[in-house]
Amino acid sequence: MIRSIRPDAVLVQAVIAGALSFAHLHDLAQAAGQTGWKAWAYPVSVDLLLVAAWRRLRSDGPSRLAWCWFLIALVASLGANVATAGFLDLSHPPAWLRFGVAGWPALAFLGGTLLAHSPAAPDPLPEPTERVPAEPAPASVEQPATVRQPERPAVTAPDDTPALPTAEPVPAPAVPVPAALVDHARKVADAHRAQTGRPMDTDTLRARLGVPAPMADAIAAQLT
Template identity: 75%
Template sequence: MTRSIRLDAVLVQAVIAGALSFAHLHDLAAAAGQTGWKAWAYPISVDLLLVAAWRRLRGGGSSRLAWCWFLIALVASLGANVATAGFLDLAHPPAWLRFGVAGWPALAFLGGTLLAHAPDHPADTVDTAPAPAPAVLDVERDPVSAPVPEPKTAVTATEEPPALPVAEPAPAPAPAVPVPAALVAHARKIAADHTARTGVPIDSDTLRARLNVPAVMADAIAAQLT
């Protein structure tokens, strides 16, 4: 019940405000020289243009056009309310007021026509339709147009063969170690004794240990014993 009382109060307030604005527009038009039914047509024209612009805004139409004519109608209605509050001498209206009232019908007709025939959506709406998918080449159905791989060509005679790795030179043989003849003779005796006791020829390691000489010299003596 509270909701219905609030709704009725809003409607009553809207009716009162509309009636006052309607009367102010009528008085202003009558003061500017519009008599009879013409004075009553002016407030109807202003209010209808205001409602048409508001419906265009609510309907999702061109916002710039609707806002333009909504503001024009609002200024006309608000200007009439202020002008009739004693700011203008309606007994002797100025020339610019008579000029504005006389030109209002043509202006209202232009605004109403543009609002009625404007497109429902803005002209700069982006087209969100999906783009067609690119054509895909079907190799199985169209074997003629399928790309054929190019055969690999053999290496011609003018092409240089791949470079072979360069072999590293063999290390130079170690220089011969001079061995005294007396040492060689002594080594023969040791080798003979070792062979007699073990039954196998003496090796260079054993010979080096018995003679107490470097490994290089022991190898050189062993080479002379064979």
């Protein structure tokens, strides 16, 4: 279904402001010695550089490169609007104005190339969403108290009397590690290997992730 076109005051205001700025840039370029189609190309170049810088700010976020060229294009547009308001004698333009208008194409070409081909900043490594608290170490198994038997007459026992069985040590329970934390630890270990050329040890991994030693050991065992 075709949507009906309704008048928008903001859109009308933007069209009027753009047309006036376009005309001022054309008049300034023409007064600086740029005639014919060249005088019309100057406002197009300034507006395109302004739009390209603003688009870079909206898509990739604030950056020094985008803000620099956005301010350059804004100053060029605003300067043309002010210059055509009678502050300069356009019938006898000064030398610095001719110099600036003549050098603008090279400056605009440099800005457009940098905005189009400069890579965006890499995203930082994601922080772990949750940290699992370390489980307390298992308490040692208490041996049963020895029951004192009543005294009996001494009986000669053979030398090969079997020794009493000793209690076997209870293995520590495995520390649960979230899959997201293991993936993050693998990215950190890969980045450390790419920077230093050596695998990351357990102490460095524990310091980078901020987890207890048992969990760091469990994560290192899954990374190997």
